[in-house]
Amino acid sequence: MSKKKLNYEYCDQLVRDFETVVKKPIKTKSPLYYTGVDLGTACIVLAVLDENYKPVAGAYRYADVVRDGMVVDYIGAVKIVRELKEELEEKLGAELIYSAAAIPPGTDLLDSGAVRNVVQAAGFEVTSLLDEPTAANKVLNIQNGAVVDIGGGTTGISILKDGKVIYVADEPTGGTHFSLVISGAYNMEFKDADIYKRNPKNHKELLPTLKPVVEKIATIINQHIKGFDVNEIFLVGGTCCxxxxxxxxxRKTGIFTHKPENPMFVTPLGxxxxCTDKPLD
Structure with missing residues (x-):
């Protein structure tokens, strides 16, 4: 079996294991828990791993506290993260102390402080602050290629060479634009369109309507990978569901494109x- 296929299987199995513990947490006591907090535009996800970095619990909540990768409702974000933390602590019967967080590529000077402050205010000791593609690659284990993280507000593109990120970009097109198109095409309220698109039963029907937006995302990808030797594209982020x-x-890029079984949970797990047990300075 090729190393590439093994990487795909590792990613998909880790996500499946996480989906299982979201529904039924593993209550066996671990001397140490590692938490990942993903402050997404559409959804906030907490992923909890045990001392061996195996999934034991998780929770998520759709929210509107982050827009285009930036925290716009600080108090609301803190409240949701704290509530999810307490919910998971009750289910595990243990305190969650350490957490890592992540920011969209290229926004470290703009929003890294806000993200860190949200997670700290919710009661965590922040041990690491990663950029989202680097986090995703801890699950994908890519050596060469492009990670495309399509979230609610933006599409983040990261090019990797020999396992290192050598280029990042973030463009304002994502799931919010899907919802706007659905809202107009189906004469729905935006919030109803947002819910409608999350139902997998509606995807086949919606795909022709959303195709122009997806093609726009593909054009953005083409613009940013131009001049780089990219032979594979890896999709992550909730919108990729x-x-x-x-x-x-x-078809639009002409490059082999791989999507994990559930791309929504790749970055939170990464x-x-x-996460470590040593707080940031």
Whole structure:
């Protein structure tokens, strides 16, 4: 079996294990827990790993406290992270002390302080602050290629060479734009369109309507990978849950495009894998 295929299987199995513990946490006591906090535009996710970095619990909540990768409702973000933390502590019967967090590529000077402050204010000791593609790659284990993180507000593009990020970009197109298109096409309120697109049963019907937005994302990808030797594209982020999105991007870019079984949880798990028991200075 090729190393590439093994990487795919590791990623998908880790996500499956996480989905299982979201529904039924593993209550066996661990002397240490590592948490990843993903402050997404559409959804906040907490992933908890045990001392061996195996998934034991997780929780998520759809929210509107982050826009285009920036925290716009600080108090609301703190409240949600604290509530999810307390919910998981009750389920595990243990205190969650250490956490890592992440920021979109290229926003470290703008919003890293806000993200760190949110997680600290929720009761965690922050041990690591990663950029999202680096976090995702802890799960994907990519040596060469492009990680495309399509979130609620933005599309983050990161190019890796020999396992290192050598280029990052972040463009304002994502799941919010999907919801706006659905809202107009179906004459729905925005919030109803947002909920409608999350249902996998609606994806086949929605794909033709959303195809122009997906093609725009593919054009953005093409613009940023131009001049780099990119032979594979790896999709992560909640918006990539749209069935068939990978086929449109592959046709438009002409580059093999891989999507994990559930791309929504790749980055949160990678953030948790980047957590340690040594707080940041």
């Amino acid at each position: 749209l069935a068939g999105i990978e086929d449109i991007i592959e 953030i948790a894998l980047g």
